Amino acid sequence: MGLRNMMNNYFYGKQGKGDFTVENLPQNRRQLFTEVLKVRWSAMFGVNLLYMVAWLPAIIWTILNLVTLYTMLSDTAGAYTGDDIVGMFATYLLIMIPCVAVTGPFNAGVTYVLRNWARDEHSFVISDFKDAVKANWKQALLVSVIDGLMPFLLYTCWRFYGAMLAQSSFYVVPIALVVLVFIIWRLSCMLMMPMLITYKLRFRDVVRNSVLMTIAKLPFAVVIKLATLAVPALALGLGLLIPSIQMHIIMIVSLLYFIFLVAFHKLITVSYANWLCETYLNPRIEGARTNIGLRPENWDDVTYIPEDDED
Numbered sequence: 195m196g197l198r199n200m201m202n203n204y205f206y207g208k209q210g211k212g213d214f215t216v217e218n219l220p221q222n223r224r225q226l227f228t229e230v231l232k233v234r235w236s237a238m239f240g241v242n243l244l245y246m247v248a249w250l251p252a253i254i255w256t257i258l259n260l261v262t263l264y265t266m267l268s269d270t271a272g273a274y275t276g277d278d279i280v281g282m283f284a285t286y287l288l289i290m291i292p293c294v295a296v297t298g299p300f301n302a303g304v305t306y307v308l309r310n311w312a313r314d315e316h317s318f319v320i321s322d323f324k325d326a327v328k329a330n331w332k333q334a335l336l337v338s339v340i341d342g343l344m345p346f347l348l349y350t351c352w353r354f355y356g357a358m359l360a361q362s363s364f365y366v367v368p369i370a371l372v373v374l375v376f377i378i379w380r381l382s383c384m385l386m387m388p389m390l391i392t393y394k395l396r397f398r399d400v401v402r403n404s405v406l407m408t409i410a411k412l413p414f415a416v417v418i419k420l421a422t423l424a425v426p427a428l429a430l431g432l433g434l435l436i437p438s439i440q441m442h443i444i445m446i447v448s449l450l451y452f453i454f455l456v457a458f459h460k461l462i463t464v465s466y467a468n469w470l471c472e473t474y475l476n477p478r479i480e481g482a483r484t485n486i487g488l489r490p491e492n493w494d495d496v497t498y499i500p501e502d503d504e505d
Contacts, residue, residue, distance in 0.1 A: 220488055226312075231461070234461075238461065241307060242454050244319070251292075255286070266278065284350075291339070291342035292342070295339045301337075301387050303323035305326070305464060306325075307326070313486040314487035333390045337387060347372075348372060355369045355372070380419070382405045384408075385403075385407060388468065389467065389471065407474060418463060425455060472484045
């Protein structure tokens with residue numbers, strides 16, 4: 195593309211390229227994601243660290259419980275029983291509710307920045323982050339509160355209905371329903387935050403649209419979620435194959451998540467959310483753009499004129 199194009203691409207992304215023409219635009223979502231990642235990967239370290247600040251209470255609480263669990267399992271005097279471990283786990287999930295809840299506003303801010311980048315649009319990290327938090331913190335907090343509640347409710351229902359299985363196998367049904375609701379919620383969360391920072395919708399409409407689109411595109415949602423779980427799955431496999439390096443794997447993966455992987459995974463899910471919203475919601479909204487960042491189908495007849503940022 196020429197030296198000037200390459201330098202502008204590195205420092206500013208496609209929006210800053212003075213000799214940018216329409217044929218440089220990606221032809222599909224995969225190419226768009228790849229190009230965005232090439233330009234924005236270094237900036238994602240800062241975004242990741244910014245988001246991890248909100249997760250510090252959850253991280254600290256988790257480490258404390260892991261240390262306690264290790265002490266319990268290592269005790270040879272038999273001072274701790276299975277009920278003690280069960281009670282500790284229930285307490286852990288209960289305290290995690292506010293720990294997860296406080297991440298919601300931060301999630302909204304980070305999602306806004308990454309949504310713009312996933313569209314190959316410019317975004318000022320700090321100022322856009324603050325504006326998105328200010329504009330969306332209430333709905334974002336509702337999402338994170340429910341997100342924190344879900345594991346506790348799943349565990350409670352599992353224990354309750356699991357105890358009932360001794361009386362009747364019928365209780366497999368409510369257990370399956372609870373697990374299904376939990377899975378659908380987790381998959382729908384990939385759409386909720388991008389949707390609430392993009393559209394002016396009531397909270398129930400955000401949840402409803404996210405759930406409906408997730409169910410409609412369930413195979414894609416599962417693939418995207420599995421893609422974000424590839425690194426821990428690989429780490430788990432290596433740890434089981436080579437037990438002697440388990441501690442090293444834990445340290446490396448933890449460091450990767452703390453400095454980069456969370457933002458990388460969110461870029462994946464935001465790109466997926468952009469695709470669904472631009473395909474199924476934007477055509478229903480007058481004046482809303484579709485296929486943002488992609489080459490127009492009739493690009494031979496288009497003279498590209500760079501637009502100013504909308505945000």
